[in-house]
Amino acid sequence: MPEVIFSGPAGRIEARYHHSKAAGSPIAILLHPHPTFGGTMNNPIVHAMYQMFQSRGFSVLRFNFRGVGRSQGVFENGAGELSDAASALDWLQSFNREAKICWIAGVSFGAWISMQLLMRRPEISGFISVAPLAKHYDFSFLAPCPASGLFVNGEKDTVTSPEAVHSLVSKLKTQKGITVEHKVIPGANHFFQDKIDELTKTCSTYLDKRLAAEGQL
Template identity: 70%
Template structure:
């Protein structure tokens, strides 16, 4: 789990990177929750998503947004999207043969991740954990270019179920993509006591997508 430093638009960004042993392995990028509320790349869910990708042969990167840990700059709110784009650029620069890319994000990181996939056509799948649909504007998903998983808790007071459901319902009307939804009973925004159920959902979805892809190949 080597520490890496790469250039972002507001200065150096700090990350952790796990390279795959396979030359053309897919890339995974994991984005952390809101930095103004304690979110870092060491968030337990971010950490587990990182290893979920690594265990499946991805070259995977998690990093701190600007102003977090040793990452330079200050919180902005929207420009963190540029940080994520720089992270993907860096991962692609050392994995030029990567055949695909996935993005996973938690809360604020899910919002940034879904903006990233709108800008980067190489992103073929996403996992959005507790996307805060009632707190941030998701209308940019018109249309959503990639299939993915949205997973959230039914007692989440930040990403409230009715708001997330409205987002899912909107995305499901679009042709050419498939949006999977999983609602974890009893889970709050931090999945306290429900992390095992969350990770079972995320890993099961990723395994399903990878299996389908490999069959098609």
């Protein structure tokens, strides 16, 4: 997991990157939880998903939002972090110009940012949104949701309940051929304490299903 530094809108961005040597490999970008509540690219869920994509032949990038770790700048509560994510995707694509499949995954606050980037970048073909803050942030911009993906949260999530995420998913307008799924991990809280293996298995099953349908497995 080599460390990389690249330029972002607020200065340098600190990241970790795995490059797949196979020509035309798919790519994935991971967005971490809320910076002011301790969220970093080393979050256990982000790290587990990084390994999940890596094991399936993806070139994959995780990075620190502005003001986190060695990334420059200060927290901007969304707008700046979205710009950071766009710059990170630009950097990833610059090293993988032949990639035809692009995925994005975000955790909590990162899930909200990831869905905004999804709306702006039509090349993103799939998403995994973990513990999205459906009660705290407005997701109405997903009208319609442009790609199929998975929302997943914990049964005992007291930050955003499964019911709130279910309501979000049920209200999403989708284009023809787009399917948005919602999975609930039994017994899991917002941080998936002691449940990250179950979370990873659920996400892996979904990812494998999608890749098989697209002829990538």
